[in-house]
């Protein structure tokens with residue numbers, strides 16, 4: 001099994017002694033490997049079992065904090081545990097969004113659909129409070145970059161731009177994972193928290209954690225997180241290790 005780095009293991013041991021404890025994780029690129037079709041992003045083997053063990057521990061709250069809409073996250077992951085579900089980068093903290101936001105999002109769909117349709121392999125993902133232009137499966141890389149630049153240029157200033165891995169998302173709310181994590185932390189009265197993330201939008205969450213909390217970057221890339229695991233199996237190994245320490 002993928003090991004947990006020694007410095008991170010020591011931080012987990014310290015974290016395990018604190019309650020209430022918030023264990024929060026991103027989904028894509030952390031609990032699921034990145035794949036071409038977003039709807040095919042199934043969980044890594046062992047991920048759900050580790051989350052369930054953590055959620056069963058006394059004084060521990062598990063939260064899933066995703067750029068996906070909550071319903072999509074539940075359907076794609078198949079997870080059914082007693083977790084806090086945070087979707088749309090925090091815009092959906094507990095439930096679905098209002099119709100007014102959907103109207104603004106629909107206008108974006110009408111604007112971008114014909115543009116995306118011109119690039120073979122590109123996808124337009126329609127989410128509760130945003131649209132995402134995906135280029136992971138665009139073989140012509142200059143065309144992929146040009147599409148992302150075009151989407152960026154078409155976005156009016158009231159939108160929030162969220163670049164990510166092979167994607168540019170245009171959101172009709174200013175929600176970010178950092179504000180969502182702070183709210184969650186306060187709601188559970190957490191004495192400590194850990195957050196795992198792999199993408200640009202997770203940096204907001206890392207920055208929101210106070211000293212003593214544990215921020216873990218999954219995979220390569222620049223980050224403000226002080227800890228790192230190499231990949232998705234490494235993230236699952238971390239969660240398993242924390243569950244062992246809490247047992």
Ligand SMILES: O=P(O)(O)OC[C@H]1O[C@H](O[C@H]2O[C@H](CO)[C@@H](O)[C@H](O)[C@H]2O)[C@H](O)[C@@H](O)[C@@H]1O
Nearest residue numbers: 027028034035036038041066067136165166167
């Ligand atoms: O916050 P997350 O749970 O990590 O969600 C971030 C975005 O994940 C999805 O896109 C990413 O994963 C796809 C499936 O592996 C991949 O095809 C794509 O290139 C990645 O950007 C999801 O589709 C987005 O809605 C999420 O915002």
